[in-house]
Amino acid sequence: MLYMIAHSTLLVLSILGPFLIILPIVGLLMLAFEIWMFVDVVQNPRLTPETKLLWALGILLIHPIGAIVYYFVGRPASSKHR
Secondary structure (H helix, E strand, C coil): CHHHHHHHHHHHHHHHHHHHHHHHHHHHHHHHHHHHHHHHHHHCCCCCHHHHHHHHHHHHHCCCHHHHHHHHHHCCHHHHHC
16 A cells, blocks of 8 residues: 555656746746836836836736736836836
């Protein structure tokens, strides 16, 4: 019985092994992107305080979608080329 459990565990790990490495890296990259977009919202002088609050809440509450939408829609064109 113990052999079967160990064998099935090794089988699952051999199948999921690459994902166990890739998924945390992707997660960290997404977190870094969200932090970058949040900092951009806070430091963006072209946004009104109300707009900053809405974008910041969007990034924090519906991440990573809020950060992606801000990147393509909310950032001024000049800040995209820094």
